[in-house]
Amino acid sequence: MKKSQTSLRKQQHIKIALQKDVSYKSKTAGFENFEFKHNALPEIDASEVTTETKFLGKELRFPLIIGSMTGGYAEAKRINKYLAEICAEKKLALGVGSQRQALEDTQFHSSFSIVREVSHDIPVFGNIGATELLVPNAIDSILRLVELIKADGFAIHLNPLQEFLQPEGKTNFRGVLKALEKLVQLLPVPIIVKEIGAGISSSVATSLASIGVHYIDVAGAGGTSWAGIEILRTKFSSKRIQQSRINAFWDWGIPTVIALEEVATIKKMQGYSYRIIASGGIQSGIDMAKAFALGADYVSVARPILKILIENGKKELLQLLEQWEYEFRGVMFLTGSRTLEQLQHQHLYRKSK
16 A cells, blocks of 8 residues: 555654754753752662652653654554653653554554553553644544543654644644634643644743643754754655745754743743653653652653664663663762652752853
């Protein structure tokens, strides 16, 4: 069976993300600008540190989500199987890539459903782009996607920058907020709203909180540039876009630290109940801990996980995750934080330039 354009696009995205340098060129996530205050008298035993939490109603041993990456083409089944196995072993959460292709035909349904076949007990969430909420019968379609992977939650990704740069992009975002509100009311699982690398601002967080969104993933700039991926992908398209036009947007976006600070401040000041996921440019367990001190409830990582898995295998990826957990727990001990909540109240200071 011939691949759909959606399947080809998903395959191109992964190929470019793995083979090309798609990092931000002149912008970082911002974590390197902060340090913890060392506590020389923590008054706890390191063995007392606990990193357990709940996400989408299920237990996590460590507050890490392997973020939405892929699905919808043949090779994605193997990738998602390995990711699900690792999440099951480490008791982490997992998001699947955009499920738009699964609405077009059933050819690659197994590339999504495999995650639940090998990971029954971990939190798993589905995913689709915001403009898909504007098509007829969108709620029914999303319910099918939830059922496909027995999802515990569902993510809607906001990607106006990506759609703007794609030759085949959908740039009509008029009505998305209203459609999101309807989805929050009718879908039987919690809704996650996420950017994909350009960040969530305080005003957008306020709009999302006002309609009852349960989780906000700030997905800030400084890690993978999805604008960069789309810029590189134009060479595969028959609808060429003048490169000099779109190159200007490679570094567009709100750095992760700024987005996280804004979204956390709005939550605290207004008393909103949404939970915050930090993603975008997180490179270590220490970065994870800094994200918590800036207001995050969870951390999500995608491309660095994928690169290690594909280039070095599951064993190397498990070692990386263990290193991050070691660093994260180390920060908790060295700041006197027994719990994640106590870590969230630790003070970060800006490094002098």
